[in-house]
Amino acid sequence: MTTPQNLLSNLAKPAQAFSKAEQKVADAILANPELTTRSSIARLAQAAAVSEPTVNRFCKRLGATGFPDFKLKLALSLASGARFINSAVAEDDTAPTFTPKIFNASIHALEKTRDSIDPKLIHHVIDEVVASKRIYFFGQGNSGPVAQDAEFKFFRFNTPVSAHQDPLMQRMLAAASKPGDLFIIISYTGRTIGLVETARLARDSLGTVISITAPASPLARASDLAITLDVGEDTDEYLPMTSRLAQLTLLDVIATGVTLRQGQAHRPHLARIKASLASTRFNSAEQDT
Amino acid sequence: MTTPQNLLSNLAKPAQAFSKAEQKVADAILANPELTTRSSIARLAQAAAVSEPTVNRFCKRLGATGFPDFKLKLALSLASGARFINSAVAEDDTAPTFTPKIFNASIHALEKTRDSIDPKLIHHVIDEVVASKRIYFFGQGNSGPVAQDAEFKFFRFNTPVSAHQDPLMQRMLAAASKPGDLFIIISYTGRTIGLVETARLARDSLGTVISITAPASPLARASDLAITLDVGEDTDEYLPMTSRLAQLTLLDVIATGVTLRQGQAHRPHLARIKASLASTRFNSAEQDT
DNA sequence: CTTATAAATGTATTTTTATTACATACTGTG
DNA sequence: CACAGTATGTAATAAAAATACATTTATAAG
The missing domain is CATH 3.40.50.10490 (Glucose-6-phosphate isomerase like protein; domain 1)
Incomplete structure (x- = not known):
């Protein structure tokens, strides 16, 4: 299996030192990651209200070779349920939130074992x-x-x-x-x-x-x-x-x-x-x- | 989670009525699906020894809106371990082949339940x-x-x-x-x-x-x-x-x-x-x- | 075994998308 | 406030994908 890149959790991490414009890009992606995997660089740039090269630079900063590669990695980390994996069950979780978390933890364990x-x-x-x-x-x-x-x-x-x-x-x-x-x-x-x-x-x-x-x-x-x-x-x-x-x-x-x-x-x-x-x-x- | 498209198993299905050139494309993809997800249409066309529009048509026939969309779906079905899911354990499987199949079946069941x-x-x-x-x-x-x-x-x-x-x-x-x-x-x-x-x-x-x-x-x-x-x-x-x-x-x-x-x-x-x-x-x- | 017809494939072109080179605008520091 | 240095944007270029259309190939009827 492909190495899980887990881009998404990197994006959300507040520790990430993004510049102003890059933060806008991150926000725009986070707002609808699914859509982003199918967008062109122009569309995302517009959604984030930044220029296209900014988006491109953003992708490279995150380890991709370019925008298409970034989309691929994003799609992959989306597919692997990465949305939840790193987030442990928290005190304030309710049934709709902790149920997928636990299933994902189980799935992740099986993948790892496999x-x-x-x-x-x-x-x-x-x-x-x-x-x-x-x-x-x-x-x-x-x-x-x-x-x-x-x-x-x-x-x-x-x-x-x-x-x-x-x-x-x-x-x-x-x-x-x-x-x-x-x-x-x-x-x-x-x-x-x-x-x-x-x-x-x-x-x-x-x-x-x-x-x-x-x-x-x-x-x-x-x-x-x-x-x-x-x-x-x-x-x-x-x-x-x-x-x-x-x-x-x-x-x-x-x-x-x-x-x-x-x-x-x-x-x-x-x-x-x-x-x-x-x-x-x-x-x-x-x-x- | 995204609906598993399971393109890959469709590709391998012999029942698929592909034309000669399309079959070449399918074979080329199957030869290295990972690589395909990162290829350009030109590269794949060359690998399959067909023209670019043939590849494009091939993608559309399989339900994608175009080549980029096809790559995305392929990557997704690769990530979900689709390689094995639909293929039940067969008589001639050996440890290296049936082990991932069984794990994937389990993973799939948990995803479905989730x-x-x-x-x-x-x-x-x-x-x-x-x-x-x-x-x-x-x-x-x-x-x-x-x-x-x-x-x-x-x-x-x-x-x-x-x-x-x-x-x-x-x-x-x-x-x-x-x-x-x-x-x-x-x-x-x-x-x-x-x-x-x-x-x-x-x-x-x-x-x-x-x-x-x-x-x-x-x-x-x-x-x-x-x-x-x-x-x-x-x-x-x-x-x-x-x-x-x-x-x-x-x-x-x-x-x-x-x-x-x-x-x-x-x-x-x-x-x-x-x-x-x-x-x-x-x-x-x-x-x- | 032609020939008409449709299907399949390829060539050339256009359009879209991504990248690069470079210019401009910020930010902080001496 | 001037001068790095970084951040961002603009415009040009290159790459990639899709389209329109031409050619070939297969298929079936006569």
């Missing part, structure tokens, strides 16, 4: 999943539901799978592991003592450990493979959730990869699962709940 | 949450983990909250409800018989029911308030997951709204929760797990 994932690593993880005889998903606290979700996702494969949130259960299963057992451990911080110890136990007993966690964390070091997610997290106030979306999507990527690897083999199995759900629905059944 | 949410409805939902004395999150199957996640999220408020996935438990709690009890029921299809009955039971007993579900579904009709999500779902093959991301983010929006409404009041409570987690971490504690 651009930072190493496909080779994913490939290796899929290898491990396909090779495994038994899969355990472990998570505690907020990551517990993620593990559970993964269980549903991986249930369609023929490999036995289960999710566990209870630390004692996790520890027992890890200690009893044997080759062919795959432990996928999810932890945003990678610092939860219980999970790190569990990972070590599992490897000591010859199980394989894959973690989805923070870069350079104790858990990452204690794993055979670590998919590290560095989603710049929300403030102290608002509990982390964007990381969970990234984790969930990542697990979906892995599940999809496994599906593709298995090809046609697993499909009858899938059909059986669907059929078993039909009777729990008011007609026109779909696959989810 | 643009379809009615802030007034969110406002009402927040009213109900703030007014409630007890909150229950119900979900079955894939939505179970979402309910559980919500429990974590809402735990920081002083209102007692719990999540339940067991149908019998759900039914019992619903039947025993009283005014002040708020049931938030999550179901992608809105057709799970057990959940719809549970909703009715809860309302019969004077509890309040809010659902996060499909538009015009039995569950939506059985609820006091229904937040409907219509995330065009994945194919039959790949189980629905984008809907869950939308649900999760939506719950985050609601939780944020409640936080803002409560203002400073709940903060000591939050601090206490954080302190209680500190000892489970390897130094430098963060808030998630």
Whole structure:
């Protein structure tokens, strides 16, 4: 993806030392950025009540090579929802204002994750999943539901799978592991003592450990493979959730990869699962709940 | 946000009846779309080995008003990751190709949800949450983990909250409800018989029911308030997951709204929760797990 | 296999748009 | 208040895009 230039927030920044005429240009653009992306330099110059070269200089000052390039960058930063990204939710926000902010933060986190994932690593993880005889998903606290979700996702494969949130259960299963057992451990911080110890136990007993966690964390070091997610997290106030979306999507990527690897083999199995759900629905059944 | 034009996928579509020269233009653009957004019409014409008016006509045929407008739209569809959106994961995809596809599908789902949410409805939902004395999150199957996640999220408020996935438990709690009890029921299809009955039971007993579900579904009709999500779902093959991301983010929006409404009041409570987690971490504690 | 006709493409021109060079008007400082 | 130095505008030039129109190419009827 193109580097987000985020022109727009630069424009609005009061710290920017614009000259009088340039400020007029900035104001005119801010008044209707959408329109600006489709305007000619003459039109914008008129709207700002300045001369055309002033507009041109303004564009160059902001890092564009000229007016057309500026319009392009502006359009790009408009498209990426930059309008809200940098602005955290504030005390005086109301539903119409904070709703897009939160969605945009989530979108931004997914974009960031998408651009930072190493496909080779994913490939290796899929290898491990396909090779495994038994899969355990472990998570505690907020990551517990993620593990559970993964269980549903991986249930369609023929490999036995289960999710566990209870630390004692996790520890027992890890200690009893044997080759062919795959432990996928999810932890945003990678610092939860219980999970790190569990990972070590599992490897000591010859199980394989894959973690989805923070870069350079104790858990990452204690794993055979670590998919590290560095989603710049929300403030102290608002509990982390964007990381969970990234984790969930990542697990979906892995599940999809496994599906593709298995090809046609697993499909009858899938059909059986669907059929078993039909009777729990008011007609026109779909696959989810 | 701007309507995604998705020019790019139109370009690649083989169904498009392009003439010989126009096909050359399409190929030239597809060869390097990024570059095209910064090219002049002359440069592109040369790259495609056609005349300039041909390029211009090509642009108009694709719905642009001219070449500059075409470049703008192309840049926009490039930025929105349109490269992959319409292209479902295919049998011959490998990790480097399907990974961005899945992330983009998720991003797209969130964008769609963001643009379809009615802030007034969110406002009402927040009213109900703030007014409630007890909150229950119900979900079955894939939505179970979402309910559980919500429990974590809402735990920081002083209102007692719990999540339940067991149908019998759900039914019992619903039947025993009283005014002040708020049931938030999550179901992608809105057709799970057990959940719809549970909703009715809860309302019969004077509890309040809010659902996060499909538009015009039995569950939506059985609820006091229904937040409907219509995330065009994945194919039959790949189980629905984008809907869950939308649900999760939506719950985050609601939780944020409640936080803002409560203002400073709940903060000591939050601090206490954080302190209680500190000892489970390897130094430098963060808030998630 | 012509030939008429329409569609497609290209050439040359005009119009629009952007940039540059340069002149003028400000701003602040000694 | 004069003199840098910067900021802005004017006018000319260059670049880009769109148009009008000519030519070619394909298509179908005879």
